[in-house]
Amino acid sequence: MRRRSTLKEVAAALDLSVATVSRALGGYEDIAAETRRRVAEKARELGYVPNMAGRMLVSGRSGFVGLVLPVRGPDFVDSFLGEFVTGLGEGLVAKGVDLMIATASAGQSELDVLKHLVQSGRADGVVLTRIAEDDERVKFLIERRFPFVAHGRIADDGASYSWLDTDGRQAFRTALSRLYALGHRHVGLVSIEERMNFRHDREEGLESAAAEAGDPAVRLSIVRAPRFDEAAHRAQIRGMLSAEDRPTAIIGLIDELALMVMREAEAMGLAIPRDLSVIGFDNVPAAAFATPGLTTFDQATHERARESAEMLIRLIEGEEKGPLSSLKVPRFIERGSHGPAPRHARPRIRQI
Amino acid sequence: MRRRSTLKEVAAALDLSVATVSRALGGYEDIAAETRRRVAEKARELGYVPNMAGRMLVSGRSGFVGLVLPVRGPDFVDSFLGEFVTGLGEGLVAKGVDLMIATASAGQSELDVLKHLVQSGRADGVVLTRIAEDDERVKFLIERRFPFVAHGRIADDGASYSWLDTDGRQAFRTALSRLYALGHRHVGLVSIEERMNFRHDREEGLESAAAEAGDPAVRLSIVRAPRFDEAAHRAQIRGMLSAEDRPTAIIGLIDELALMVMREAEAMGLAIPRDLSVIGFDNVPAAAFATPGLTTFDQATHERARESAEMLIRLIEGEEKGPLSSLKVPRFIERGSHGPAPRHARPRIRQI
DNA sequence: TGCGATTTCTAAAACGTTTTAGAAGTGTGC
DNA sequence: GCACACTTCTAAAACGTTTTAGAAATCGCA
Numbered sequence: 105m106r107r108r109s110t111l112k113e114v115a116a117a118l119d120l121s122v123a124t125v126s127r128a129l130g131g132y133e134d135i136a137a138e139t140r141r142r143v144a145e146k147a148r149e150l151g152y153v154p155n156m157a158g159r160m161l162v163s164g165r166s167g168f169v170g171l172v173l174p175v176r177g178p179d180f181v182d183s184f185l186g187e188f189v190t191g192l193g194e195g196l197v198a199k200g201v202d203l204m205i206a207t208a209s210a211g212q213s214e215l216d217v218l219k220h221l222v223q224s225g226r227a228d229g230v231v232l233t234r235i236a237e238d239d240e241r242v243k244f245l246i247e248r249r250f251p252f253v254a255h256g257r258i259a260d261d262g263a264s265y266s267w268l269d270t271d272g273r274q275a276f277r278t279a280l281s282r283l284y285a286l287g288h289r290h291v292g293l294v295s296i297e298e299r300m301n302f303r304h305d306r307e308e309g310l311e312s313a314a315a316e317a318g319d320p321a322v323r324l325s326i327v328r329a330p331r332f333d334e335a336a337h338r339a340q341i342r343g344m345l346s347a348e349d350r351p352t353a354i355i356g357l358i359d360e361l362a363l364m365v366m367r368e369a370e371a372m373g374l375a376i377p378r379d380l381s382v383i384g385f386d387n388v389p390a391a392a393f394a395t396p397g398l399t400t401f402d403q404a405t406h407e408r409a410r411e412s413a414e415m416l417i418r419l420i421e422g423e424e425k426g427p428l429s430s431l432k433v434p435r436f437i438e439r440g441s442h443g444p445a446p447r448h449a450r451p452r453i454r455q456i
Numbered sequence: 457m458r459r460r461s462t463l464k465e466v467a468a469a470l471d472l473s474v475a476t477v478s479r480a481l482g483g484y485e486d487i488a489a490e491t492r493r494r495v496a497e498k499a500r501e502l503g504y505v506p507n508m509a510g511r512m513l514v515s516g517r518s519g520f521v522g523l524v525l526p527v528r529g530p531d532f533v534d535s536f537l538g539e540f541v542t543g544l545g546e547g548l549v550a551k552g553v554d555l556m557i558a559t560a561s562a563g564q565s566e567l568d569v570l571k572h573l574v575q576s577g578r579a580d581g582v583v584l585t586r587i588a589e590d591d592e593r594v595k596f597l598i599e600r601r602f603p604f605v606a607h608g609r610i611a612d613d614g615a616s617y618s619w620l621d622t623d624g625r626q627a628f629r630t631a632l633s634r635l636y637a638l639g640h641r642h643v644g645l646v647s648i649e650e651r652m653n654f655r656h657d658r659e660e661g662l663e664s665a666a667a668e669a670g671d672p673a674v675r676l677s678i679v680r681a682p683r684f685d686e687a688a689h690r691a692q693i694r695g696m697l698s699a700e701d702r703p704t705a706i707i708g709l710i711d712e713l714a715l716m717v718m719r720e721a722e723a724m725g726l727a728i729p730r731d732l733s734v735i736g737f738d739n740v741p742a743a744a745f746a747t748p749g750l751t752t753f754d755q756a757t758h759e760r761a762r763e764s765a766e767m768l769i770r771l772i773e774g775e776e777k778g779p780l781s782s783l784k785v786p787r788f789i790e791r792g793s794h795g796p797a798p799r800h801a802r803p804r805i806r807q808i
Numbered sequence: 809t810g811c812g813a814t815t816t817c818t819a820a821a822a823c824g825t826t827t828t829a830g831a832a833g834t835g836t837g838c
Numbered sequence: 839g840c841a842c843a844c845t846t847c848t849a850a851a852a853c854g855t856t857t858t859a860g861a862a863a864t865c866g867c868a
Contacts, residue, residue, distance in 0.1 A: 154825075161826090161854065
């Protein structure tokens with residue numbers, strides 16, 4: 105049963121100074137190779153493990169990177185998070201940095217938590233997810249000159265900070281052009297009310313693609329409800345589906361909404377994809393389990409998270425001066441929920 | 457823009473010693489009330505925030521609790537994790553403790569990561585999830601006398617450590633008795649091969665309930681495949697469903713497996729719940745989205761995690777001598793995937 | 809007045825590390 | 839034999855906090 109020992113103990117055991125032991129373990133050239141070897145051996149023998157606090161004190165770094173969990177509603181705690189966290193962890197551990205997770209408890213805003221984390225010096229850098237269009241966290245960190253990487257970007261930024269993002273605009277352009285090619289002319293979008301940047305991006309992609317089709321027959325119907333208000337979304341979807349001229353295809357801003365569309369449509373007697381095509385975004389596990397499988401976009405969260413970690417570490421270590429950024433186009437996952445637009449009249453829907 | 461200042465600076469500004477300032481901020485009685493007030497005011501004015509490293513060094517505590525993420529496969533990164541982490545965070549933040557997440561990278565076992573975390577002193581205690589029947593992590597921590605709480609328990613323990621668990625045994629007893637009451641006599645179970653404790657528990661519950669029914673007509677069919685081998689599970693399920701005397705109800709050890717059963721059954725032309733009842737365990741989001749909704753058990757992960765945090769803190773602070781434990785019975789969530797056993801002959805299945 | 813008790817504060821040590829400035833020892837070239 | 843450079847090591851300071859032992863001042867009381 106080995107106990108942790110200190111530098112001083114290792115030094116005493118070898119009749120060396122702590123400075124020598126410290127430098128030997130650090131691999132410095134001004135310590136004789138033979139001495140380095142002896143020190144390394146004794147350190148192992150004594151079960152020496154450097155004490156973080158001591159190291160932190162002198163380096164001024166905590167060796168931690170922080171992530172503030174968004175805890176808006178139970179739904180936010182989705183599979184995205186797990187993927188993201190593991191990816192992040194993998195990227196960090198390679199550099200000997202650890203990940204700390206801060207959660208906002210009742211009555212605390214995410215910003216409060218972030219401030220505390222930054223001010224207490226518990227983290228050397230932070231990762232931000234779910235960026236809003238006018239994000240106060242971003243402002244705070246920029247003003248503070250605190251290293252951070254945002255997973256998402258502010259719409260009107262002048263590249264004043266580092267970010268990674270998914271090209272939702274491009275994805276939704278792809279979705280529309282695919283649907284158009286399949287004969288769909290009236291496309292619905294179930295969106296959210298919150299002014300998140302990803303929403304803006306995707307909606308804009310859809311609208312621009314619709315405009316560029318150059319076909320006057322192309323129509324877009326957009327409905328929105330608050331992010332977690334399932335009942336409101338359900339009502340909106342029903343409204344859309346029971347309208348006289350309902351869309352032949354509906355896109356969900358996120359998979360959750362697309363899955364809701366599928367359920368509602370089926371409940372109303374519509375067959376998917378025969379009567380209605382549905383496309384989502386995120387590729388959550390449930391998308392694969394749905395019947396039929398939900399066609400959606402995958403943003404390779406795990407890899408993106410790992411990349412974020414690497415980017416942040418470069419920022420913390422001051423290797424890079426300017427802000428870094430990276431934009432990736434998500435992969436289109438074609439499953440069974442979309443198909444050609446229905447040829448003839450709309451099937452009658454069951455009233456409920 | 458306030459900069460962080462130190463105790464020494466606050467002391468200098470008030471012409472006091474650092475010791476006095478430290479004690480004043482700590483609320484000690486041997487500092488005059490008036491002085492305490494002045495110190496508090498000046499500290500606020502100067503934007504003083506205690507430095508963690510300094511504090512850690514003298515207290516010997518890091519103020520962190522660790523969680524080693526299981527990264528066996530992408531499926532492990534399920535919604536359970538997100539729920540668990542946020543719950544944990546909420547429980548910890550109330551006590552001023554932070555959560556650190558350690559991930560095993562390629563070539564590292566979970567045990568390696570745990571050892572490093574414990575030895576480096578980065579955490580004052582750890583939370584363990586997914587306990588195996590003969591868990592080496594548990595052994596290591598007990599031997600080391602390191603504070604920890606396990607989410608799950610070892611089968612044959614003499615209560616030698618602290619745990620929280622879900623009574624899977626009781627849940628599966630409930631499942632069987634409900635199915636029995638609905639006329640089911642032949643029940644299938646799709647399980648995993650890994651010797652995890654929760655598997656043992658649930659299987660045992662099912663078997664004991666079957667035995668106690670005292671009805672010779674009751675039969676159990678159990679199939680198993682490795683945890684992440686989807687193809688193997690699929691094959692097992694198909695085998696079970698195409699057998700001459702297939703079960704009228706199938707229970708999935710976890711929702712994922714139950715959902716797989718539903719998909720395979722539908723693909724084979726069986727209607728749920730008319731021809732086959734299905735029950736899962738976990739209440740993952742996909743369970744609610746399935747058609748019909750999957751009947752399952754909910755273990756209130758979020759609340760359990762918060763409880764774990766509180767338990768662990770009590771352990772770290774040494775308030776409790778003996779190990780603590782808590783066992784909760786999961787809630788039965790009845791959705792549409794189960795119903796009365798089919799009356800007459802089995803419907804013919806489509807060969808695929 | 810003197811003495812002990814009480815209140816209020818402080819000096820100094822301790823925690824474990826890294827780094828800086830320089831000491832001691834050993835060659836090297838003239 | 840001396841100056842110089844190079845190699846190898848070390849003493850001491852610094853990081854910011856908490857705690858311990860005790861100093862200084864004030865007060866009550868005989």
